[in-house]
Amino acid sequence: MSQAALKRTPEAPEASESPAVRLRNVTVRFTTERGAVTALDRVSMTVARGGFLTLLGPSGCGKSTLLRVVSDLIPATSGEVEVMGASAAAAREARNIGFVFQDASLLAWRTALENVELPLEVGGGAEHRGARSPRELLALVGLSGREKAYPHELSGGMRQRVAIARALVNDPKLLLMDEPFGALDEITRDRLNVELLRVWENTGATILFVTHSIYEAAFLGQQVLLMAARPGRVREVVDVPLPTPRGVEQRETPQFVELTAHLRRVLETC
Ligand code: ADP
Ligand code: MG
Numbered sequence: 650m651s652q653a654a655l656k657r658t659p660e661a662p663e664a665s666e667s668p669a670v671r672l673r674n675v676t677v678r679f680t681t682e683r684g685a686v687t688a689l690d691r692v693s694m695t696v697a698r699g700g701f702l703t704l705l706g707p708s709g710c711g712k713s714t715l716l717r718v719v720s721d722l723i724p725a726t727s728g729e730v731e732v733m734g735a736s737a738a739a740a741r742e743a744r745n746i747g748f749v750f751q752d753a754s755l756l757a758w759r760t761a762l763e764n765v766e767l768p769l770e771v772g773g774g775a776e777h778r779g780a781r782s783p784r785e786l787l788a789l790v791g792l793s794g795r796e797k798a799y800p801h802e803l804s805g806g807m808r809q810r811v812a813i814a815r816a817l818v819n820d821p822k823l824l825l826m827d828e829p830f831g832a833l834d835e836i837t838r839d840r841l842n843v844e845l846l847r848v849w850e851n852t853g854a855t856i857l858f859v860t861h862s863i864y865e866a867a868f869l870g871q872q873v874l875l876m877a878a879r880p881g882r883v884r885e886v887v888d889v890p891l892p893t894p895r896g897v898e899q900r901e902t903p904q905f906v907e908l909t910a911h912l913r914r915v916l917e918t919c
């Protein structure tokens with residue numbers, strides 16, 4: 650990752666501009682053999698353009714379902730979903746959404762660079778449309794010099810970096826991340842947290858990040874949205890009082906300790 654001083658370059662603010670994501674009373678129900686499951690129950694939330702919102706909650710509270718609705722992978726049973734002022738389907742078709750999962754899901758027979766290039770090929774033309782080339786994106790995530798490495802030659806953390814670079818290749822305005830660092834060791838996770846914040850500052854993208862780690866949620870987010878399970882719903886939205894850019898030393902500040910204690914207390918009653 651480049652150590653150069655990176656300035657955040659948000660989009661020009663317009664008074665009438667819609668938020669990056671807006672959900673109004675979104676309910677998602679699944680029908681299973683054992684009856685209906687309400688994965689999300691009248692969830693309303695907004696994420697400002699250029700914001701970083703972390704979704705925190707126990708397993709089964711609907712975090713992944715929420716990301717799937719926002720990215721138009723599944724429909725809402727009722728309620729409204731708006732992405733960049735239009736429908737989730739329109740945002741997906743305009744390739745305004747990038748997705749990173751817990752498993753990097755790289756193609757084993759393609760190099761790091763070829764994996765990052767993949768979404769460009771899937772889109773039809775091989776010409777590059779984003780502001781940064783696949784090679785520049787690999788540099789942005791700290792993988793300069795590893796372009797030709799195959800996934801099995803990379804560590805788990807490096808594979809996730811490739812997945813992040815791949816998600817950024819179409820210059821998405823919105824990056825959805827579903828527990829992307831959940832399978833990594835703590836030291837690697839800490840490092841990638843810091844680097845993800847730098848990517849966020851550098852790209853100006855809006856990030857919606859799912860985790861069940863209290864520390865990760867508090868460290869990354871400008872806001873933390875706490876969810877409760879059965880049925881999945883919003884408990885509380887907490888503003889994170891830490892300044893940006895952030896470094897791991899901020900985790901020792903009284904504000905951070907107080908914030909994580911609060912998040913823990915709320916989670917215990919979810
Ligand atoms: P989380 O990501 O917070 O762990 P999920 O969004 O995966 O939670 O799931 C929320 C609830 O919806 C869970 O009870 C889960 O079993 C259920 N669920 C999720 N996807 C499906 C599906 N495709 N069919 C049936 N039930 C589902
Ligand atoms: Mg999940």
